[in-house]
Amino acid sequence: MALVSRGPGPPVWAPLGINLLLLLLVVGTVTSEKNKYYHMSSLCKNHFLALLYRKIDGAVLQSQNERNLDCVITFQTHSILQRFMLRFDLLQLDCNDHLFIYDGAHAVGSYKSDLSCRNTKQTVGAIYTRTNFVTLKYVTDGWGTESNGFKLVITAFKDKKHACEDFRCDREFCIHTDLVCDEVNHCGDGSDELSSAVCTPNELGTVFGMNSLVFVVVIVSSFLILCAGAVALAVCLCRRGGHHARPPHLQSAQQQPPNASFPYVRVQRRRDADQLHRGEAAACVGKLASPCGASARVQRGPGPPLLPGKVRSSGSDSDISSGQKDEWFV
Template sequence: MRLGDGGPGPPVLVTLVTLILILCNNEFVRADKSKSYSMQTLCKNHFLQQLYRKIDGAVLWSQNERNLDCVITFQTHSILQRFMLRFDGLQLDCNDHLFIYDGAHAVGTYKFDLSCKNTKQTLGAMFTRTNYVTLKYVTDNWGTDTNGFKLVITAVKDPKHDCTEFRCNLREFCIATDLVCDGINHCADGSDESSNNLCQNNDTGTILGLEVTWFVVVVISTVLVLLVVIVAVSVCACRHGSWNNRHGNSVQQQNASYSLAQMYGSNGHMPVKPGGGSTTTLADGGMLHATSGNWCHPAGPQGFRTHPARGRPYCPAG
């Protein structure tokens, strides 16, 4: 059986796999717009710590990390954007410091030095002038579980630039559409999370409790598995039928060879040449002469042997 005859061929399977990958990739890219980071994970000593992370929005969590001294840099996707920073929670130990730099490196004069004297109410929303922000977090070896912060970072575009995505109400900043209705207040005035038509449409975009994208992925994956099972069963059935045909033909050929041997290979029967012809000839007026084999004499215990002709004495009548 060929896959093109009655079964789904490789182009169908490749198309389904490609569609699943595209849907998954789109879902991951969409979710990648708003990230959630743990300071404990970001501050691990490996090469990823030195990368510039391009984001549209992110949430940084900190809870009683000890003996940290790390630097993290974020970058906007566009040079026309800058960062807005806002704390949803802030309670640092007096020996811990969070330095905020308006730039791509933790050098020069920092913009803010946050410690135990700062609260989220007194700080409000903070803005950078560049499209970079660098955080330097330094902690000691002591603290409690109440120490830490929750920092919301959002890439915003000023009202003077054209906004093709979502425009906040109060300050009229433009933010990425994927940050809207994600459960995080990116506009600082709550307009991106208000109960407007956009959020209601996002809430209704589910099927059987799943988002539309993931529902399509599940359906296509199920169909793909069923097609693979059907192809496997069809291939096994075809192989089984081919084996039966070959086995039946060999049995028939074996039976046919036995019949020929019984007809031509036994004692007292006519031998057959390899080419299919007989070794007997007709001569002397139709008398049958055997040139080989055992046409006239049966084989003895040691096989057939030809005896030389003996002359008979001639005795004339007296």
């Protein structure tokens, strides 16, 4: 394959390789995000995104000693046929902190649960919504310890009465296949992490401890970097070799002085100067009383100023007739 270079820049296919690398990185990031992780300190920031419904298949919410919070977060399923299951892996709130759970898209009306220091993960168990929305309202005071907080697992699922095209838990409800084998118990009974038919290929699909897709992205990016370096080195060597290996006629032309393109003018001026010196030497013969030659011109001074006239580009004074001397000067 011939490479076409446009000046000192990279080859033509370099932008294509960079775009391919970025596309692979984006695809790897999207497909590898099986489960979304949120921290309450970032979810409760006051910006316009906090007012949007977050569509999820599964999420893990973590809280640890957040103080002076009063925020509302709403999650929505991707399908109207789905509902939410909420299950705590950790629940240890301060007595002045409250986590309200609403079965709907707004924190209005009666709440489904009001969790505080009197609740634990064993006493709460799993909470199921009747709609495809769940809203959390988290209120904390200005005091707490590092042990105060919770870890909440939210999973969108389908009941067994609906057709299941994804992964079916032992409890006979369906969850998305991206939530399987992600080290998070979304089914509640652990069947999504113990399925040998699904988790074994995932373990075999790792190379050097990395996911297969991540490994492919690393290999492709390394190959593109090596190709770019090789092309840059080849272009540099070609330019350096072309600079030293010039044809002989170009080298001789480059070594000539600036006025070499006008050789006849320089030769003609040298001949004119020689004729002038010979004429002055002949005129000095027999006239020793008066100074002649170049030294005489220095003693006589610059002489009278030149009158305006025409300028000749070549020749000497001996070529000018007496009638033309008043009109021409060199």
